[in-house]
Amino acid sequence: MPYTQTHNTMSHLVVVVASLAVVLLARCAAAYPWHLCGTAANFTANSTYQANLGLLAAALPKNISSSRHLFATAVVGAAPDQVSALALCRGDANATACSGCLAVAFQDVQNQCAYDKDAAIYYDPCALYYSSNATSLASMDNVGRTNRVNNQNVTSDPGRFNRQAAALVSATADYAAYNSTRRYASGEADLGVGGQFPRVYSWAQCTPDLTPARCRGCLAGLIAKMSRRFTGSVGGRSLGVRCSYRYETYSFLDGPVMVRLAAPPSSAAPAPAPAVGPTVPTPGAVAGGESSYYSILIFHLVAS
Ligand SMILES: *[C@@H]1O[C@H](CO)[C@@H](O)[C@H](O)[C@H]1NC(C)=O
Ligand SMILES: *[C@@H]1O[C@H](CO)[C@@H](O)[C@H](O)[C@H]1NC(C)=O
Ligand SMILES: *[C@@H]1O[C@H](CO)[C@@H](O)[C@H](O)[C@H]1NC(C)=O
Ligand SMILES: *[C@@H]1O[C@H](CO)[C@@H](O)[C@H](O)[C@H]1NC(C)=O
Ligand SMILES: *[C@@H]1O[C@H](CO)[C@@H](O)[C@H](O)[C@H]1NC(C)=O
Ligand SMILES: *[C@@H]1O[C@H](CO)[C@@H](O)[C@H](O)[C@H]1NC(C)=O
Ligand SMILES: *[C@@H]1O[C@H](CO)[C@@H](O)[C@H](O)[C@H]1NC(C)=O
Numbered sequence: 001m002p003y004t005q006t007h008n009t010m011s012h013l014v015v016v017v018a019s020l021a022v023v024l025l026a027r028c029a030a031a032y033p034w035h036l037c038g039t040a041a042n043f044t045a046n047s048t049y050q051a052n053l054g055l056l057a058a059a060l061p062k063n064i065s066s067s068r069h070l071f072a073t074a075v076v077g078a079a080p081d082q083v084s085a086l087a088l089c090r091g092d093a094n095a096t097a098c099s100g101c102l103a104v105a106f107q108d109v110q111n112q113c114a115y116d117k118d119a120a121i122y123y124d125p126c127a128l129y130y131s132s133n134a135t136s137l138a139s140m141d142n143v144g145r146t147n148r149v150n151n152q153n154v155t156s157d158p159g160r161f162n163r164q165a166a167a168l169v170s171a172t173a174d175y176a177a178y179n180s181t182r183r184y185a186s187g188e189a190d191l192g193v194g195g196q197f198p199r200v201y202s203w204a205q206c207t208p209d210l211t212p213a214r215c216r217g218c219l220a221g222l223i224a225k226m227s228r229r230f231t232g233s234v235g236g237r238s239l240g241v242r243c244s245y246r247y248e249t250y251s252f253l254d255g256p257v258m259v260r261l262a263a264p265p266s267s268a269a270p271a272p273a274p275a276v277g278p279t280v281p282t283p284g285a286v287a288g289g290e291s292s293y294y295s296i297l298i299f300h301l302v303a304s
Helices: 019-028 048-065 095-112 134-138 158-178 212-223 226-230 283-303
Strands: 003-009 034-037 071-076 083-089 119-122 126-131 145-150 184-190 199-206 236-239 243-248 259-261
Touching (some): 034 095, 034 145, 048 071, 048 126, 071 134, 083 095, 083 134, 126 134, 158 199, 158 212, 158 226, 199 212, 226 236
Parallel strands (some): 184 259
Antiparallel strands (some): 034 119, 083 126, 145 236, 199 243
16 A cells, blocks of 8 residues: 555544554554544443434435435434534445445444544545534534555656646646536646656545535645645645545546646756747647646645
8 A cells, every 4th residue: 555644634533642642543544444533532332322323324325325416414313412424425436336435434434433423534435524513514624634645756857747736736626616516526637758657647526515615725725735745746635524635647537537737848948939920829829838837836836
């Protein structure tokens, strides 16, 4: 498994005090699927809380498969035994895979985070979060955040790779927020010929109940830390209950590509000589110029 955890922020859930706790959390969170166990409170065996969680585990995998965007939230019971849950499948997952993933998620998380009142677990096709705090779910905060970095490094012209990956992730976030009612987008960017990798691929998604602006703001919060977390890495994912993104040098997508970026100009090439004769820009030339300017701008925003 080439992925490791870079940072672990389960907002409002995990307050890691002792270094021993850090070690334990990092160790148990290292392997896929990635889970984050809350530390705020436990429930007991055969409690009402456990029964409510069981009701969710029985209903949510079925319910989500009939929801339009493969997204479901539910609140069961009354405080102090109230459990609220959120489940989201990736925009390119089908209903069968979604439902199956969630059923496994409920089983796995109750083993990994046994008797925890709050937990999040992430798979490639689905994510599940539950909490005793209904306010946390209603607040739409991007709780349960975790970052995973692909340990393989870009060795040839990493600056160029980083800029193009950042431009792609940003364009994918734009598309997910503003161009998709499902708040999901997939992307692919050319890296040009002769480089270490021909292309970089991306995914960005929010829960579909976020407004476009709120979705883009949620993703911006993750993307702002992209250079700090993933610079020089061939892949990375920043996961949260409300929004997430990922990039890789191989295609990990199941559906069509929605965002495409052309290769940026080679960083080693000299500035193009001014054109001789009348300069009538073709639409293609204008688009290419915009996308290369965009990638440089994004890099500076992210790197600062
Ligand atoms: C929950 O249970 C775990 C394991 O039994 C224990 O280490 C932890 O202190 C408990 N947390 C609370 C808040 O009671
Ligand atoms: C919980 O219920 C199961 C099945 O009824 C029983 O076997 C188990 O002993 C109970 N556990 C506790 C701690 O009450
Ligand atoms: C599942 O769907 C049924 C039918 O729409 C609904 O009555 C039930 O409350 C839902 N359960 C959960 C946990 O979302
Ligand atoms: C649903 O997705 C899974 C996993 O990608 C795939 O194996 C399965 O064939 C798909 N089912 C349908 C009905 O498309
Ligand atoms: C519940 O969540 C809200 C919003 O995230 C937070 O402000 C509040 O402190 C939480 N309450 C508890 C008891 O953790
Ligand atoms: C990649 O770079 C990081 C940071 O410089 C380093 O810790 C890691 O060992 C490198 N990975 C490989 C596979 O060389
Ligand atoms: C939205 O989709 C249209 C048509 O495919 C495309 O031209 C436009 O650039 C997209 N907007 C964003 C923000 O990605």
